[in-house]
Amino acid sequence: MGQQLFDMRTLSAPKIVRLEGRAFSNLFPGHLGGVKITRQFCSCRGIFLKASYSTTRTSSQAINSVRQDKLAVVNGSSQILGAIEASSILFSRETSVLDAFEDEYEGIVVNSERLPSNPHTFASILQSSLSRWKREGKKGVWLKIPLEQSELVPIAVKQGFQYHHAEREYIMLTYWIPGGPDLLPANASHQVGVGGFAINDKNEVLVVQEKHCAPAYVGSWKLPTGFILESEEIFTGVVREVKEETGIDTEFLEVIAFRHAHNVAFRKSDLFFICMLRPLSTEIKVDDLEIQAAKWMPLSEFLEQPVIREDNMFKKMIDICIARLGKHYCGLAAHQVVSKFDGKSSSLYYNVVEATDFNCLGG
CATH class of the missing domain: 3.40.630.30 (Gcn5-related N-acetyltransferase (GNAT))
Incomplete structure (x- = not known):
């Protein structure tokens, strides 16, 4: 019993240390039973071992430090001084927090x-x-x-x-967590759709027939339309949709008008933007999954369709597009701006009429 049972080397090699009939597993170098061990000498003969546990911010687990326990080895005998409180055990409910x-x-x-x-x-x-x-x-x-x-x-x-x-x-x-009304922002309330009005030098409009539509619109020709994707701009979304449905490359010019409707799909509101586009190609390649047919249709023929003439909204939208062609209406172009509020670049749609480079005559 007078012989010291272990020395400093016992803390760096995986083994079982026995102290007065008690077995302690030295699982890791510098650890005793999974608890970090630090050494401290004092005036008495022997070594005091401090057991403590804490976490770092990287795991986002704010765990209370374990109260110091001292394992004293004096004159070949061991004593456990103090006790670790139940509230500071590593896997207690009070110490485990989600990352x-x-x-x-x-x-x-x-x-x-x-x-x-x-x-x-x-x-x-x-x-x-x-x-x-x-x-x-x-x-x-x-x-x-x-x-x-x-x-x-x-x-x-x-x-x-x-x-x-x-x-x-x-x-x-x-x-x-706080009492009172929940102030967290609600789920997205709108879906955003786009339609492209593209007209060529022959005064022909790019139109499509959809494979899947309401019976009242079967056989009708309409503008290419679709929904913009998450984190997609309006002006890139409409160019993409026209390309996917017809194969035609276009350049975004302006937002001509937009419609705001409510309780459309899944009780969500709907924003639908009509955009003026400039065709950059002529060869049509139809998307067989969604589109039945696509073609360049004379503007006058397009306007004579019952779905256009008999629907006040469609008729008004096309009237606005025609007014824009004659420079009797101002659309909204996209301008990139950075706000100090969030430091992010965003698209602000507005019209600028300048004497040297105006895009409409107004009125």
């Missing part, structure tokens, strides 16, 4: 790529995370759950999360 970061509105955005794969673990850590964020005075929590982990959705809902929106790859849920 996340703070947004600019004092909210929390959970890292969807590091969600626990086990549903029971997720439920426990989610509960402790909400407790921590409430104590810290956070506001909204954004939780994006990937499709492959959809079994976590009902767990989050049971703990008070609400559906916000869904995409093909994920579902977004939110949790409003």
